[in-house]
Amino acid sequence: MRILVTGGCGFIGSALVLHLVQELGHEVLTLDALTYAANPISLMPLKGDNRHRFAEADICDHEKVSGLFAEFRPEAVMHLAAESHVDRSITGPGAFIRTNVVGTQVMLESARAYYNTLQGPERDAFRFLHVSTDEVYGSLPPGAFFTEDSRYDPRSPYSASKAASDHLARAWHETYGLPVLVTNCSNNYGPRHFPEKLIPLMILNALDGKDLPVYGDGQNERDWIHVEDHARGLVAVLEKGRIGETYLLGGRSVRNNLEVVKTLCAIFDRLRPEAGPHERLIKFVTDRPGHDRRYAIDPSKAEAEVGYKPSRTFEQALEDTVRWYLDNESWWRPIREGRYSGERLGLSAE
Structure with a gap:
């Protein structure tokens, strides 16, 4: 297949592009604006691979965007490009409205215009997969889980902008007949994660012997999905999902933030015992505004309909993630020290 992936130099996007090209043999056009959280180094394994192009x-x-549709003629679109950091959305919401709402509208309109030029089997096969987050559903009471029927209740500028983009995607299906699929995922973790997010921040702070800042009392709960499991889930939805439907992809690994940080500390105590005990680095800090208490996904629909299933246990995959950061300092050190410039590093640019 020829697949257009937006946000393909980001954390989830790069895992998806590598999976599509290296493991499945698809031809991929990565579209990315190379904003601060995009890292072309993540796609260096594809340098020289004629199945991958970059714009x-x-x-x-x-x-x-319309020009890229006309030139590449994708058989599917996997739309991941988004501003995604809640703290940044609180201090600068405008960028989130622009990228997540206006950008999604542009992608949908460009896809619709292109889709209307297709005929026969090409038209029947085309899909637009819109990738979103469980944060659009707001906060859960203890023990509850999100399903595809959960009510939208976003609490931050980030989640509100993603909720708006979800509604746009569904509207373009209902109004214009664009063959749209929507996914909402839980928190991702794994290799190549930009170090402003919880797990990579804790890993790199622990490596440097710095404080491990935990919001509030640390009891905010999240469901965690490994980024490579998420990538496989997205492909399963693209290939087997019913047009117009939503699928929730989660890892069945609900942990509170303090548990996650303490698990990381235990891993570091095993791998770097000379620097321990690492729990002494934990520092509780003032909670952020609108911090939802619990997110948790019931992925039963995706498991039943498209065969999605998380393949890793959280604790083992978390240790694998720590080991990746230990072994790949060349990836994260320039970002950590503010030396990352976003150069394309040999990607085949349009």
Whole structure:
């Protein structure tokens, strides 16, 4: 297949692109604006691979995006490009509205115009997969789980912008007949995660002997899915999902933030005992505004309909993640020290 992936230099996007090209043999065009959280180094394994092409572009640029549709002629779109950090959305919501709402509208309109040029089997096969988050559903009471029928109740500028993009994707299906699929995922973790997020931040702070800051009392619960499991789940939905449907992808691994950090500390105590005990580095800090108490996903629909199933236990995969950061300092050190410039590093640019 020819697949257009937006946000393919990001954390989840790069895992997806590598899976599509290296493991499944698809031809992929990665579209990415190379904002601060995008790292082209993540796609270096594809350097020289003629199945992968790269276009530096803003998804809000309708002319550029439409041109890429016409040139590449994708059989499917997997739309992951988004601003995604809650703290940044609180201090600067405008970028989230622009990218997540306006950018999604541009992608949908460009896809619709292109879809209307297709005929026969090409038209029947085309799919637009919109990738979203469980944060659009708001906060859960103890013991409850999100399902595809959960009510939208976003609490932050980030989750509100993603909720708006979900509604747009469904509206373009209902109004214009665009063959849309929507996924909502739980918190991702794994290799190549930008170090402002909880797990990579804790890993790198522990390596440097710095404080491990935990919001509030640390009891905020999240469901964790390994990024490579998520990538496989997205492909399963693209290939087997019913048009117009939503699928929730989770890891069946609900942990509170303090548990996650303490698990990381125990891993570091085993791998770097000379620097322990690492729990002494934990510091509780003022909670952020609108911090939802619990997210947890019931992925039963995806498991039953498309064969999705998480393949890893959280604790073992978390240790594998720590080991990846220990072995790949060349990936994260330039970011950590502010030396990362976003150069393309040999990607085949349009």
